[in-house]
Amino acid sequence: MSGPAGLDDTPTAGLPPAMAGIVEDFQALPERERLQLLLEFSQGLKPLPAEFEGHLEKMERVDECQSPVFISVDVEGPDAGNAVHLHVSAPPEAPTTRGFAGVLQEGLEGLPAQVVLDLPGDVCHRLGLDQAVSPLRMRGMTGMLARVKRQVRVATAA
Amino acid sequence: MSTPLDTDAKLAAYAHPEKLVTTAWLADRLGDEGLVVVESDEDVLLWDTGHIPGSVKVDWHTELNDPVTRDYVDGEGFARLMAAKGISREDTVVIYGDKNNWWAAYALWVFTLFGHPDVRLLDGGRAKWIAEGRETTTEVTQRPATDYPVVQREDGPVRAFKEDVLAHLRAPGGGKLVDVRSPQEYTGERTHMPDYPEEGTVRGGHIPGADSVPWARAAAEDGTFKSREDLEAIYQGEKGLSPDDEVIAYCRIGERSSHTWFVLSQLLGFGAVRNYDGSWTEWGNAVRVPIVKGPEKGSTGTTA
Numbered sequence: 082m083s084g085p086a087g088l089d090d091t092p093t094a095g096l097p098p099a100m101a102g103i104v105e106d107f108q109a110l111p112e113r114e115r116l117q118l119l120l121e122f123s124q125g126l127k128p129l130p131a132e133f134e135g136h137l138e139k140m141e142r143v144d145e146c147q148s149p150v151f152i153s154v155d156v157e158g159p160d161a162g163n164a165v166h167l168h169v170s171a172p173p174e175a176p177t178t179r180g181f182a183g184v185l186q187e188g189l190e191g192l193p194a195q196v197v198l199d200l201p202g203d204v205c206h207r208l209g210l211d212q213a214v215s216p217l218r219m220r221g222m223t224g225m226l227a228r229v230k231r232q233v234r235v236a237t238a239a
Numbered sequence: 240m241s242t243p244l245d246t247d248a249k250l251a252a253y254a255h256p257e258k259l260v261t262t263a264w265l266a267d268r269l270g271d272e273g274l275v276v277v278e279s280d281e282d283v284l285l286w287d288t289g290h291i292p293g294s295v296k297v298d299w300h301t302e303l304n305d306p307v308t309r310d311y312v313d314g315e316g317f318a319r320l321m322a323a324k325g326i327s328r329e330d331t332v333v334i335y336g337d338k339n340n341w342w343a344a345y346a347l348w349v350f351t352l353f354g355h356p357d358v359r360l361l362d363g364g365r366a367k368w369i370a371e372g373r374e375t376t377t378e379v380t381q382r383p384a385t386d387y388p389v390v391q392r393e394d395g396p397v398r399a400f401k402e403d404v405l406a407h408l409r410a411p412g413g414g415k416l417v418d419v420r421s422p423q424e425y426t427g428e429r430t431h432m433p434d435y436p437e438e439g440t441v442r443g444g445h446i447p448g449a450d451s452v453p454w455a456r457a458a459a460e461d462g463t464f465k466s467r468e469d470l471e472a473i474y475q476g477e478k479g480l481s482p483d484d485e486v487i488a489y490c491r492i493g494e495r496s497s498h499t500w501f502v503l504s505q506l507l508g509f510g511a512v513r514n515y516d517g518s519w520t521e522w523g524n525a526v527r528v529p530i531v532k533g534p535e536k537g538s539t540g541t542t543a
Contacts, residue, residue, distance in 0.1 A: 120284050147281060174337060176284035214283055215300035 092207040097196050100188035100204065107208040116213050122183030123176040129168055137170055141232065145224025148175035150182070154229055156194050156236035163194040165233055169225075177214060181222035184208065185229065194237045198230055241273035242331035242357070250362070252467040254508025258501075259464070260333055260359050262368050269293055275330045275382070278365065279346035280337040289375040291335070291368060295324045295382060299342050299494075303349045311392065317353050318389045325382020328356070328390075335361035335368065339455070339462045345497040348514055352392045360501065363463040370461070397500070399487045399513035401521055405528065407487055408447060413538060415486045416449035417478075419499045420519065424491065425451040427532040442523050444530040446489065447537040450478045454495040457502045470507055482509045489515040489522070 092108050093101040107115050133139055133153060140151035148171065155166040167189055169182035188204075189197055201207075205222040245264040250256045268274055269292055276294035278286045286296040297303065302320055305312055312320065326332060332355060336343030343364060350358045361368070369375065394400075399407070407414030423429045427443030445451070456473055459465050465473075474480045486509055488496040493516030504512040515522075522528060531537030 116284060116287070120287050123284065123288075173288070174285060175282055176288050177282045180284065212306075213301065215298075217300065218283065 092209070095199075095201050096204065096207075097188075097192055097200075099190065099192075100200070103184055103188050104204075104207045107210070112209065112213050115208065115210055119180035119184075119208075119210065119214075120176060122181075122187070123179035124183075125187070126169060126171065126179050126183040127186060129170055133168060133170065140168070140170060141228055143221065143225050143228055145227075146171075146175070146178050146221035147218075148172055148178055150175070150178050150221070150225070152182075152225060152228055152232070154232035154236065156233055163237065164191045165189055165194055165197050165229075166191070167229060177218060178221050181205070181225060185222075185225060189229070194233050197233050198237075200226070200230070202226075241329060242268065242271065249466055253506040254467075255505045257357075258359050258505040259362050261362055262371055262373060265291070265333060265361055265368075266373055273330055275324075275326050275332050276361075277324075277326075277332055277334045277343075277346065278336055279334055279342045280365070281342050282337060285337055285365075287377065289377055292374055292376045292378070293380045294335075295326075295380070297324065297334075297346055299345050299349070303346060311349055311352060314353065314389045314391045317392070318387045321387035322385050325385055326387065327385045328388055330357070332358045333361055334358065335364045337365050339366075339458050339498070340364040341454075341494045341498055344501045345494045348397065348497040348500060351397055352394060353390050354393060363461055366462050396511075397504070397513055399489075399515040401515075401517055401525060401528070403513070404446065404487055404489075404515055404522070407485070408529070410485070413448050415480055415484045416446050417474075417480075417486060417488045417496075417499060417503070418445045418449040418451050419454040419488055419490045419496050420445075420451075421453055422451060422534075424519070425449075426534050427530075442530060444523070444532040445537075446522060447529050447531050449489075449536065450480070451534075451536075452478060452499070454490065454498045457499060464502065464506060467506060470502060474503065474507060480509070482507060484509065485511040485513075487513050487515050489518040491519045492516070493518045 092104050107118060137151045140153040143150040143152055151170040153168045157164045167186045171179040171182050205226060211219055244257050245260040247261045250259050276291050277297050278290050278294050279297050279299055283298050303311055334343045334347050343360060347358055347360055418425050425445045457465055457470060486503060488499045490496040493514060496514050500512055500514040503509040
């Protein structure tokens, strides 16, 4: 199964290298095992920086997720290439959401802001998880990416 | 029934005490022959992070639904699923899950469509088991495949379709309906649960004549069901429902109303309770069906 088709319909088309690598890893697995890989990403989600610990009000709630999930995006200055860093708080009882957050965190880490903004909107669906996870549950990840982009847009417009 | 009943005093007061077990009862019987523990969660990966030893995962979204039709699996599909999970028709199935057993109750309701003879819910679900510090494991138990018979699904007694709800509205005296969504969803102020994603309903409000009893009113602080006395005070005392009434429960997609279906039919012994699984995502988008906005119930019979 390939990802949603563009002109180039390979699942990695138009993706930055780290995200393309993650998509390839998922696509290389049979559908059922993709869930296990998502579980590994949920375990790899980085702990929150100290400034957010106990201060979720400083972060943005992702309403599209069925669990309390909060994100915050740092965008460094032009000297540092406008590098993007994503912080996520997601509870252990929501491993699927944590997994999606882990994919975005690893796939976007350190990318220039413009590259994040240019990410194809369907990137979440290219992991090939729609069947194993169910379409309803995919909304959370799509919502998370939309909010990451919005924060990047706000940070770079300033 | 192959597995003894839980004789806990609180459970004994319910109309069907055989449909519920306590965490203590289950802990004593894990691994018993003829007992299969099933976890059914909102989060598809939660079981994988740790579960009751020996339990198997049954995912409502991806395993109990037909991937094409907006419907549940058929008799062949259910038999295949049970066989693969290592569940026999004779087994006692105890279901538990996250989020106050919503999805567990939904799974139990689907098992009921196939008339699985002995299926019970773990009172308090996953959260209570973990809060009590009981054992969990990430170890996957592969139960030997079984030969589960193909049993045709019987929707009639416990499942209502949109047409059934319309007929229910026109019944003499008006059929009873219980809307188990949040008060804001009932009035039409919003079309989805607070904190939950928008799932595309065009209109907000409720089915004419429906009583508003948010599902959570049936649950105690620790996620267990309230006592029979407390439940009677809500559904019979406050709302005036009677065990002889024909009742249809609905929510947004049918999972929270499965919880209320369980309360009314299994705990309070109402004889004719159906779950309208199309619920507000269907009703709120359907062409030319009556709805009521605001806090008033509205009436059945006249508006339809």
